[in-house]
Amino acid sequence: MRCTFSEINEDGKLDEQGRLFLRGKEIGIVYYRTGYTEKQYCDQKTGQADERKWAARELLECSLAIKCPSIDGQLITVKKFQQAFSDEELLQSVMQNQEATDKIKGLFKTMYDLSESENPEVIKVKAQAIKTPENFVLKPMKEGGGNNFFGLKLQ
Numbered sequence: 001m002r003c004t005f006s007e008i009n010e011d012g013k014l015d016e017q018g019r020l021f022l023r024g025k026e027i028g029i030v031y032y033r034t035g036y037t038e039k040q041y042c043d044q045k046t047g048q049a050d051e052r053k054w055a056a057r058e059l060l061e062c063s064l065a066i067k068c069p070s071i072d073g074q075l076i077t078v079k080k081f082q083q084a085f086s087d088e089e090l091l092q093s094v095m096q097n098q099e100a101t102d103k104i105k106g107l108f109k110t111m112y113d114l115s116e117s118e119n120p121e122v123i124k125v126k127a128q129a130i131k132t133p134e135n136f137v138l139k140p141m142k143e144g145g146g147n148n149f150f151g152l153k154l155q
Helices: 006-011 053-061 069-075 081-087 090-097 098-107 120-131
Strands: 020-022 024-028 028-033 066-069
Touching: 006 024, 006 053, 081 090, 081 098, 081 120
Parallel strands: 028 066
Antiparallel strands: 020 024
16 A cells, blocks of 8 residues: 555554554555655645654654664665764764774764865865865765766766
8 A cells, every 4th residue: 555644644543552554454564665855744835844744754653564664774874864973973972882883983984064165174075075086975965876976077
């Protein structure tokens, strides 16, 4: 069954065990075809956040249904999360264990928000990327990896 967040908000219910029901049927698997960007939680006409869509997502996440992707799997693919976790100090505060931090810190490569054009570190990295583009990847906020720029395309 395919439903929008708005339809889920209107008709979705959890029973006392946390089972999800839509249109009178129990749902065992939720496969997200939307909900990957903030815009997908906004009203299409106004562009403003739509709390009903967020409530639908919360209902789905609180259910026992298997979610694909899981919320943690989805969040870790968001560029801002990847950027945040490349900061070892922040990673340590989340992990609360140096051994665990040491095990996973290599999974997160340093990322910079190029919109921070006045940041001295960003200025330095931009110059390095132009000089040695083979050492960098430009990743727009789109998901899927097909939108990345490599090598000479960075110049």
